[in-house]
Amino acid sequence: MPFISKIQRQSDYTLFGSATPIVIDNGASYFRIGWAGETQPRVVFRNIVQRPRHKTTGETVTIVGDHDPALLKYFDCTRSGPRSAFDSNVVYQFEIMEYILDFGFDRLGATGSEIDHPVLITECVCNPVQSRSKMGELLFETYGVPSIAFGVDAAFSYKYNQQQGVCDKDGLAMCPGFNTTHVIPFVDGEPIYKGCCRTNIGGFHVTDYLKQLLSLKYPYHMARFTWEKVEDLKMEHCYIAPDYASEARLFQKGAKEAEEKTRCWQLPWVPPPTEEPPSEEEIARKAAIKERQGQRLREMAEAKRSSRINELENELHGLEFLLKQLEQVEDSNVPSFLAATGYVSRQEIESARTKVTQSLRKAKGEPKNEQAETDKASPNANEKYSLINIPDDMLTTDQLIEKKKQLSLKSMSEGRQRLKQKRYEEELERERKQQLEDEKRLENPELYLEQLHARYKDLSEKVDQRKRLKTNGGHSNGNNLSGGIGRGERLNAAQRERMRLLTTAAFDRGKGEDTFGAKDEDWQLYKLMGKDNDDGDEEPDEDDAELARISSRLLDLDPTFVPNKSETGSSQPAEAPRARPLTKEDFQIVFGVERFRCPEILFNPNWIAVDQAGLDEMAGVSIRRLSCKDESLEERLTSSILVTGGSSLFPGIIERLEAGIRMIRPCGAPIKVVRALDPVMDAWRGAAAFASAPQFHTQTFSRMDYFEKGEDWLRSYQIKYSL
Incomplete structure (x- = not known):
């Protein structure tokens, strides 16, 4: 094998x-x-x-x-x-x-x-x-x-230590082993098995408890907590506290003694490489590379622009030549001539020429002349929309359809023109206001800043008041503070109307047959209940826009200005948490309370759901099982207690056992607890x-x-x- x-x-x-x-x-x-x-x-x-x-x-x-x-x-x-x-x-x-x-x-x-x-x-x-x-x-x-x-095994260890003079013929052998803990009384050098006591707690449970605590405390290092490593950490760092409650209070208060008793296990960690600032030669080299790349991109863009301009100029020359030829063609031959060119009408060719001209100006970087374009387009409007002013009874079916299309196109064109004009006027008004404000600021900067702060304060209070009224339904408790208002009072008018319709529809059904939907009026009610009809009681947001403008102006002019929290919370998105770089402390395993909490289960097995006696109680149980009336024998047993086994290597176990056994023995009774020469x-x-x-x-x-x-x-x- x-x-x-x-x-x-x-x-x-x-x-x-x-x-x-x-x-x-x-x-x-x-x-x-x-x-x-x-x-x-x-x-x-x-x-x-x-x-x-x-x-x-x-x-x-x-x-x-x-x-x-x-x-x-x-x-x-x-x-x-x-x-x-x-x-x-x-x-x-x-x-x-x-x-x-x-x-x-x-x-x-x-x-x-x-x-x-x-x-x-x-x-x-x-x-x-x-x-x-x-x-x-x-x-x-x-x-x-x-x-x-x-x-x-515990009897052999007791006899070996007896031969070495560590213990007497009469005594107790306490053996906290790997899986169990035994207590064996010895009388005249022989074990008395009827007085033995066993508890199913040992070093295995201490190691397992320590592994669980460390895994809960450091879940991102669970792979490091192998059984062999936790076993070594237990034997290296764990100890038995003389008084568990007082020891735990030290760590709870964070006393200096607790810091001295804390141990640290440093896991392997490689610090991230520190980036050194580039040298002047490196900066110059990168700048040269960037400049060469930029020059190459500019040359490519210029070549592409020149090619585009040539294409547009050739197309424009072709359209102008086509228009000149079209002028020389008779009216009866126009459809056949246009069929060969791919265009339907003269207006389509002129529209294409206009688009090509605009694209050519844009490619050459020439500024737009909107007024000239408008003036140029006005004479052609009558030709482009020639069917609009003709009565319907004078048009054929196809011409009526074409007239509807021309009406739609004309309305859209006029709407775009009005929108452009409105934006142009708003821009002029904004520039005028900005010029007036700059003049005021230059005349008296302090007064201008004071007026700006006052305006900001008024608008901020107005916006906050509107938000409170929107939330609490316009009610207060007499001190301009929002009170406890019901949900119905926080709804706007459209939402309250929807709730009324829902309630009415529910009560109108009664207990009879549900016939809702049989009539057209019932389906009309659904449209009224829909949320799309909720126009809301929202006020225009001119105040919000003005408040944002003034706030931006104050931030530019006054370095001590701090905007309101409500404004910053509503206008600026929350910043996402940034990943913190790992440090040496992130790879440290700190042993504090775990050092004495894990071995404490030898004295309190109920902490891990084992309802049995602890190590100190087992000595009293073993003595009582002998049922001896000789008090001198009990004194001889407690005056020679040998602790052996792997789990007896915890520091402080001898003192803790002696203190625990003294609690169950009469006052003044001799008690002596010793550890084996080599418990393992x-x-x-x-x-x-x-x-x-x-x-x-x-x-x-x-x-x-x-x-x-x-x-x-x-x-x-x-x-x-x-x-």
């Missing part, structure tokens, strides 16, 4: 005799395997399995524990995530456990399928007999081990020391016993830790 791992395979497996036991610390987080009598395990890896397929060959490979992330790009891991054989510190997936044992024995150096060494393997407290029997079946029948011994490795070291004792073979369960007595004999199997 192919394995992918960075762990090197041991080469001295054959140097150990068959009587040397193999020690396995089968934890929910890490798997440790080594030889009895040694101080360090030979192989340590994560107790997880992943089985992806190769993207090219399709072969399934086994990834156990730690692996090289660079190799994962060659495998399809979408359908195969990391899997564990544990459920709440109990092995229940023995298919995955077989992969882990295969990998452990392979990296230890075993060459064949048979393991001819006794095996000491750890398990949880009060492990179910089904899990123990399946583990025995796997080791005996798959690997052929000669004998097995099962022991509790002491369980394996204690098991290795136990397996190296000469009496170890008396504590094993052999393969012959398994075949003779069966799995049920494992129910009463229990080793003695005091050899």
Whole structure:
């Protein structure tokens, strides 16, 4: 079976005799395997399995524990995530456990399928007999081990620290592990399992809680919060607060102590390149390039303009020559002559000549002479609209249709002329007013500015008053302030009429048969109800235009002038928010309250919906379960409390446990809480020391016993830790 791992395979497996036991610390987080009598395990890896397929060959490979992330790009891991054989510190997936044992024995150096060494393997407290029997079946029948011994990891750690003089024979072993937390009382060096206590809270839940908090706080950096990285951040930054409430108040108030306890993780960030101002040579070079491009564009435009002028002049000469020829043609031959040219009448040729002349003047850049064009067009008006003054009874059907077209064209032409004349007069009036204002300003600038401010103030108040009346229906509360007016009073006349018609139409139907729409008058009512008839009670916007003109004038003349908020809000669009460039602070992960809030669930599991006792309460529960009346035994238990396991490495856990246990013990009772020498490795070291004792073979369960007595004999199997 192919394995992918960075762990090197041991080469001295054959140097150990068959009587040397193999020690396995089968934890929910890490798997440790080594030889009895040694101080360090030979192989340590994560107790997880992943089985992806190769993207090219399709072969399934086994990834156990730690692996090289660079190799994962060659495998399809979408359908195969990391899997564990544990459920709440109990092995229940023995298919995955077989992969882990295969990998452990392979990296230890075993060459064949048979393991001819006794095996000491750890398990949880009060492990179910089904899990123990399946583990025995796997080791005996798959690997052929000669004998097995099962022991509790926390008990081995307590015995190892007892031999080192850290704790006494009577005491409590508190083991906050990866998935669960156990408390085991020891009397005369042996664990009393009836006094054990377990809570389903451990380091896994602390890491998961920290991952959730960081993902909520920094959702745009969620890809950075991998499980391995959050685990490292937890062990590096988290701590147990002596008093959670007072610690939280420090961060709530933003005290100086809270700033000192805040930690920061800087993510990789590359500052944007700073743009240096261009040099004089660069500016001159760009200006020269721009000038050359402009010159080339001007030459192209001039060439195009010359070509256009030539085309228009040729077309104009052709039309004038055609008109001269048309004068020499007899009236009877005019239709045949025009049919050859593509024109219908003389008027059409003259109209085309006029358009070409105008286009030619525009191309040459000559100013328009509107008066001359008007005078020139006036004599031709009678020829162009020749049928307008002729009575209808003297015209044929086709001539009547042509007369209607001429009437329409004449009205449109006259309307355009009137509009041009009106614009011309308005422009003259505007220039005259502007000239008068400039004269006033030059005579007395201060007086002119004062009058302009007064005019602006009056118009502004007038416009605001009109807006208030439009909103509140012309009502006030006596203080020129808008009061609480109903919706009907805020409507204009057309809207109120529409609502009246709707109400009348609804009540006229009654409870009988609905016959609305049977009469033409009913459909006429729809037209009256339509919103298109809403002319509104709006006043002309001359005041708004004048106010905008005066405001623009004041902005030009008075630098201290500030327009009203209502005017700026109505006339200027809201500025869109600009994207802020990312800075170094945007790539910083700040750890504040999270440092002590996440490990606090060890003492308050109800924060993550686990209704069980906390770590300090478990000590009192375990003592009460012993049901002992000897007060001296309770004092001996609390005077030697050993904390072991990976989650006991949080700073401050010893002081917090001692304070919590003191709250449930009588005043003056001796309490001593100590941490193991190495909370992570002491369980394996204690098991290795136990397996190296000469009496170890008396504590094993052999393969012959398994075949003779069966799995049920494992129910009463229990080793003695005091050899």
